[in-house]
Amino acid sequence: MAHRKSPARIAKAARVAQFHALAASAADAAGGAGETSDTAIALESLAHLEHMLVGRVVLPSSPDYDQARQESNPAFQSFPKIIVYCAVENDVLECLAVARKYKVPVAVRCGGHSTAGYSVNNGMVIDLSDIQGVVLDPPNQRVHVRPGTDFDHFNGAMNHTGWHVPTGACGSVCVGGFVQGGGYGYTSRRYGIQSDLVESLRVALADGTIVTASETENPLLYWSMRGGTGGNFGVLLQVTYTMVPLDTVWAWSIGWDMSQAANVLTMMQQRYMQSGAPDALGYMMNLGYYGGQPVAMVQGMFCGTREAGLQAIAPLMEIPSAQLLVDKTGTYPDMNIWLEDHPYSLPDNLPDGIAESKASGYISRPLTTADWQSIIDYFKTSPNQWSLAYLEPYGGAINRYPIEASAFIHRRVDADLVVDVFWRNPAERAQTEAWLAGFMQLVQPFLNGHVYQNYPDASLQDFENAYWGPAYPTLQQAKRAYDPTNFFKFQQSIRLPREE
Structure with a gap:
């Protein structure tokens, strides 16, 4: 039968040829025929890597480099020497071999959402976004x-x-x-x-x-x-x-006047976190700005019928000014998408390309209504209308899972308190991050000192204890066993x- 090169292989051959040409130019610059520079050798190795891959290599000279190097959060700006979009498992092995040979530091990236910027480095980025299924x-x-x-x-x-x-x-x-x-x-x-x-x-x-x-x-x-x-x-x-x-879930949301927010938060901590609420009830409690005004809103799902869900949230609906803003049944994927925009999205009217800073900590002791009110009062001093504070409640199956059974230690807590701020330039960054630091200083007495490792914070001084606590020595044993170099x-x- 006829043998015809695929468009992908044609494009790959062009990239390989380009890398060979760059290597030849580097050799010429190093002294002409008979001499080979380290740069030329490295470029020849990249040409070989590109040839071996099903995926593709992106270099600083590539036209899509600036797009490829960018994390989801523009607060982080790194400049990798090489980015490899892997398409199959063997592509990963080829990358690891090159990185070992040239002692290039490696960052592994899937979605590029590391809140500390760890999805990208200044060495090699192994991008797995094309290995999906x-x-x-x-x-x-x-x-x-x-x-x-x-x-x-x-x-x-x-x-x-x-x-x-x-x-x-x-x-x-x-x-x-x-x-x-x-x-x-x-x-x-x-x-x-x-x-x-x-x-x-x-x-x-x-x-x-x-x-x-x-x-x-x-x-x-x-x-x-x-x-x-x-x-x-x-x-x-x-x-x-x-x-x-899980066939269907009931999606729900309640909004209150800000004057009731402290009462809402007090009830939620007492009755909707480690104890009180059925496991089937999951939610996020949000403080944000909508239409320029501070708002208190909860949105979530109930893994059961609408009737059982309404019964579970009945005490919350009895708090003055409560309004049921979402009342919809469907599959989990459909309701997950629905809750992105309903009753409204937060932060509101966020500009494209804006940068974000984040801090978080676990609440594990009771707060009084006055404590919650102090947090709300501080939130209202936000330097712009994009700041967002929210609670991710734990309890239920999370807290019942044996703490010693995995490296995820955050089990005996009420909720993860998360604060996001957004900024467009260095002046706004300084202002919003100072406000964020003040927020975390205010809530520090209520936190247990641990931090959700999926919200990494590069400023943490004792990150080992914050993320892993007593699990860290065992993680070090695993490091020695599986990554001894x-x-x-x-x-x-x-x-x-x-x-x-």
Whole structure:
């Protein structure tokens, strides 16, 4: 039969030729024929890498470099020497081999949503966004998911199947990073943190071997990668989850006058977090600005009937000024999308390309109504109308999961308190981050000192304790066992025991 080169291979051949040409130019600049510069050798290696890949290489000279290097948050500006869009597992192994040979630091990126900018570095970025896919196995109640699969695709593949795995609210976040940091969503109080449902992980180690991590195979790696965060032990290639049956959910939202916000928060902490509310009730409590005015609004899902959901939120509806703003039943994927815009989106009217700074901490002791009022009063002093403070309530299945069973230690808490600020220029950054620091100083007495590792903060002085607490020594044992040369290393990576 006729043999015709595919358009993709034609484009690849052109890129390889370009790298060869750059290498030749570098050799000429180093002294002409007979001499070869380190740059020329490296470029020839990149030409070989490009040839071997199904994916593609992006260099600083590539026309799409500025777009490729950018994280989702423009607050972070890094300039990698090479970005590789991997398309298959072997592409990852080829990248690791080149990085080992030239001792290039590696960052692993799926969706580029690291809140500390760790998805990109100034060395090599191994981008997994093209390694995506979802395969359901209903007879065995399993689903196999590739790391570059974002939640829009993950949820979409599960939609109308009657099966479910908890995911986050942001559709562009990918599985690979999310699950390694735990993974919180609307249904986590019912079914657990996403990593609690992981049956096994397929991982490429620094030495180029691929292993399976589960309760029976490489159990230390399995324990560590469920909460130990990405970029520490290897490159995640696939996750297998245990699915749970879930046909429909009831989506709901309530709004109140700001004068009632402290009463709302007091009731929520007393009756809707570690105790009181049914596990089936999941939600986020928001303080934000809408139409230029501060607002107090909760939105969530109930894993059950509308009638049971209404009964669960009845005490909240009895607080003066309460209005039921969302009252809709559908599949989890459909309701997850619906809640992005209903009753309204926060932050309101956020400009394109704006940068974000974030801080968070876990609340684990009761606050008085006066305590909550002090937080609300401070929130009203926001320097702009994009600031957002919200609670992600724990309890239920999250808190029942054995704390020693994974590296995700945040189990005996009421809620994660998260504050986001947004800015467009250095002056606004200084102003909003000073306000954010004041907010966290105000709430510090109410927090337990730990931080959700999926919201990393580069400014943390004792990040080891903040993210992992008593789990950290075991994570170091896993580091020594699976990455003994400390190949995977970044500002807040897990350190080898001998580096302590």
